[in-house]
Amino acid sequence: MNLRDNLRRLLVRFYARRVEGHLDTTQAPKHIGVIMDGNRRWAKAAGSTTAQGHRAGAEKIEEFLGWCTETDVEVVTLWLLSTDNFDRPQEELGPLLGIIENVVRSLAADGRWRVHHVGTLDLLPAQMQTVLKEAEEATAHVDGILVNVAIGYGGRQEIADAVRSMLLDAHDRGVPMEELAESVDVDMIGRHLYTSDQPDPDLVIRTSGEQRLSGFMLWQTAHSEYYFCEVFWPAFRKVDFLRALRDYAARHRRYGG
Numbered sequence: 159m160n161l162r163d164n165l166r167r168l169l170v171r172f173y174a175r176r177v178e179g180h181l182d183t184t185q186a187p188k189h190i191g192v193i194m195d196g197n198r199r200w201a202k203a204a205g206s207t208t209a210q211g212h213r214a215g216a217e218k219i220e221e222f223l224g225w226c227t228e229t230d231v232e233v234v235t236l237w238l239l240s241t242d243n244f245d246r247p248q249e250e251l252g253p254l255l256g257i258i259e260n261v262v263r264s265l266a267a268d269g270r271w272r273v274h275h276v277g278t279l280d281l282l283p284a285q286m287q288t289v290l291k292e293a294e295e296a297t298a299h300v301d302g303i304l305v306n307v308a309i310g311y312g313g314r315q316e317i318a319d320a321v322r323s324m325l326l327d328a329h330d331r332g333v334p335m336e337e338l339a340e341s342v343d344v345d346m347i348g349r350h351l352y353t354s355d356q357p358d359p360d361l362v363i364r365t366s367g368e369q370r371l372s373g374f375m376l377w378q379t380a381h382s383e384y385y386f387c388e389v390f391w392p393a394f395r396k397v398d399f400l401r402a403l404r405d406y407a408a409r410h411r412r413y414g415g
């Protein structure tokens with residue numbers, strides 16, 4: 159590493175400390191959603207393979223969660239695999255699924271996080287389903303940040319699954335259709351979402367410069383604040399995280415306004 163790189167790292171570290179020193183962590187969001195975008199583009203720019211890009215993105219996750227533990231964040235939702243990702247070529251999807259399995263195992267083994275899957279299990283390979291169930295069981299007792307791993311997740315699919323669950327529940331209880339129709343409200347549908355009983359995201363961070371949600375938590379983010387960062391996910395730094403928190407703290411949240 160040359161002198162210029164060392165100087166740049168030093169300046170970034172100094173700036174991060176300065177931002178952190180002026181940040182009121184008590185104003186931190188309770189629930190952060192993260193759209194971890196840019197693994198493939200980071201790999202291309204670095205002259206690496208797509209799989210190496212996904213591995214680099216996976217390695218960033220525990221570092222990111224470590225930053226979250228320094229604040230009052232209680233829930234983090236990480237979008238690891240969308241329903242649309244299943245359309246990718248098998249030569250990319252296969253290694254990606256293996257990388258995600260390793261991420262889930264690592265989070266469970268860490269001992270600091272409570273792991274919860276959000277998404278459609280039926281879309282996932284049997285081995286992935288087993289890994290997720292074992293991770294949830296192994297961390298159920300952990301009193302730390304709740305980490306939602308969104309795997310096989312799509313916002314429209316979640317709402318469809320919630321409505322289906324609501325209808326099946328009513329059928330099992332013998333509730334007539336007319337009575338159900340009269341009682342349906344926002345809270346009832348919310349109780350059947352993947353994130354039932356969790357606070358909605360206060361802040362959604364998307365890396366790579368893309369400024370869209372792409373179907374991420376469509377129901378839950380109705381009143382969320384959004385922070386779009388130009389940096390690719392594998393290159394996301396603590397200073398970028400602190401900037402997101404600073405930006406969030408500076409906003410005046412107007413629910414429905």
